Amino acid sequence: MAQHDPLNPYPNPYSLARKRRRRHEGDRLSQRWTRRGFLLLGGILIGRFFALRPNLWQTDWYALAEGLTKGWPPRLRGPLLASLKQPDAQVPLSVNALQQPARDSFNPVAETSISIADEVVPPQAGAEPVQFAEPVQGKRVSSPVKVERIAIKGMPLYRTTIDLMDPDTFITMGLAKNATKANSNKQSVGDEEFSGFVERYPAAVLANATFFSKDHQKRVMGNMVAEGRFLKYSRWENYGTTLGLREGRKLEMVTARTDGKPHWHEHWFSLTGGPRLLRKGKFWIAPKSEGFRDPSVLGVGSRTAIGFPKNGDKLILATFLHSMTLEREAHAMKDLGCYEAMNLDGGTSGALAHRGKVLLDASRPLTNVLVVYDHKNPAPQSVKDSWLRFQAGDRPNPNA
16 A cells, blocks of 8 residues: 655655646636736727827727627626726715815816716817997996896805906906915016905905815916916916907807817906806816816815806806716806806805995805906096007017
8 A cells, every 4th residue: 555645645656637727727827818908098098098198088999999809708708898988877966065164275287087968079279259349339228237146956155246248347366465466487576365455446246256275375276367367377378268358349168178278368357267168058067187186176166156157248157066077067157147156265264245345255265266346336547548559459468
């Protein structure tokens, strides 16, 4: 009887062949999973590539990938198709979140991804300015700047209607501590309480405007033009959405990473915010592709938005009194009659004053505000003169 060898549990003559066969099968299995891992990684990278470029996005890519991977195992095919498929579900509105307004702030990043809600149309290249008739001198609108508290589908808000047909209606920017330049990487004057702006600018309406950083520099978002001169300029600005007022009273809304950089030197007034809400009457929400990643902007928060109807004869500023998603904000702006619309700074920055009376006070100091004048609260002569010079051909100079 053969003795048992503890070093050889398979004493029969076929044990060596069995070991080799098992080792060969293990190598084949390892190679198979390695190939699958590379295919999965490649699929995710391809999906990410097209998700980061909304102007290259086409729905046939999903159909093409679906056909090419028809015979693939579900564990490989599923993640690849999921990475290419556009989400179509709206973010639900949280009732608990409504009780805690979020603090919005701007935080652009170089690498972005697109997130498009239900009924959102793909980005289309080129921004189309909207032109309205030149105001008739002497024609007076009874209430060129009107502020009303209303509700849309149960959502309370202040609706500010700015009639641009009135020859005495002007929109400009106010900076903290009466600065001549907006906060940037090079210079900063800090921030100021909203009440200080209200005391300094005897205007028809004052409201919070664009985002600014949370650090000590308090940098404002994007390039800014007011009264035909640059308050901030950098040639590298390429994020967010810009509202501009051009010669001939043309309003335009330009999303930099989709339409190309705005022509700021052609604007008498220019403000960059975002994310965009409406584009040519359609819902258009792609915050990450514009450079936004702050949860306060992407999720549920207190909102302020600005837009204009198709004929471009007025601006509509909405100051919402309940927190909401970007999708719900976009629906509200469309219900208000907007053809183009974008989000502004909100959260604890939300503020609104009408003819010296504060209707909503900001919960933190601000660096910039919208200032609107009309015939009841007339603009300073310097503002009127700057408009005449702009109409005569004088343009903002970034080096001034």
